[in-house]
Amino acid sequence: EVQLVESGGGLVKPGGSLRLSCAASGFDFSTHAMTWVRQAPGKGLEWVSLITRTSNYIYYADSLKGRFTISRDNSKNSLFLQMTSLRVEDTAVYYCVRKTVVGNHLDFWGQGTLVTVSS
Amino acid sequence: NFMLTQPHSVSESPGKTVTISCTRSSGSIASHYVQWYQQRPGSSPTVVIYEDNQRPSGISNRFSGSIDSSSNSASLTISGLRTEDEADYYCQSYDNNNHILFGRGTKLTVL
Numbered sequence: 001e002v003q004l005v006e007s008g009g010g011l012v013k014p015g016g017s018l019r020l021s022c023a024a025s026g027f028d029f030s031t032h033a034m035t036w037v038r039q040a041p042g043k044g045l046e047w048v049s050l051i052t053r054t055s056n057y058i059y060y061a062d063s064l065k066g067r068f069t070i071s072r073d074n075s076k077n078s079l080f081l082q083m084t085s086l087r088v089e090d091t092a093v094y095y096c097v098r099k100t101v102v103g104n105h106l107d108f109w110g111q112g113t114l115v116t117v118s119s
Numbered sequence: 120n121f122m123l124t125q126p127h128s129v130s131e132s133p134g135k136t137v138t139i140s141c142t143r144s145s146g147s148i149a150s151h152y153v154q155w156y157q158q159r160p161g162s163s164p165t166v167v168i169y170e171d172n173q174r175p176s177g178i179s180n181r182f183s184g185s186i187d188s189s190s191n192s193a194s195l196t197i198s199g200l201r202t203e204d205e206a207d208y209y210c211q212s213y214d215n216n217n218h219i220l221f222g223r224g225t226k227l228t229v230l
Contacts, residue, residue, distance in 0.1 A: 037219075
């Protein structure tokens, strides 16, 4: 069974940092590009970042302005998102999402982890 | 960059057919595939249509997708509406820099 389990969310003050993790199981993690997608409370989906299978290519939403860093460890079937200089508007549920091997869609989503940025 | 514009909400009765549009603001809708995701309340999104009109295994054939170059838009059509179809639906595509873009979502009410 495919599983993506996010962790690391919580309450952080503006300007603070947080590192999200995503533990993957039930599939060959190293063969899939992975992404982070976030959803602010009551709002729509917003793509955050994508990393290819071997980390050769990494993409970020322009709105993040270099504050976030995506990485992965294929030996540990894990995906990470390091978030710095957090703002109130970064408050959201952060989803770890698998990109299909062949094609363009996001074919499996984790349950998400809530990040709350508040003083 | 471009935007994907969806209606904020649509509603229809059970058994009927509804179509949700997704209009690309600039550039051709056909230049990159469009996907559609369903998000039921309290749940994570799931893909219902990929590559404009392909249905993943396990998705009902009541769901179909298409693109229309004349209106520069993609559409998700759900026929034989059921109360379980009530959800938010998001279209998604890519730009030329491999960035993922989502529409702002459409709330479907089945009443």
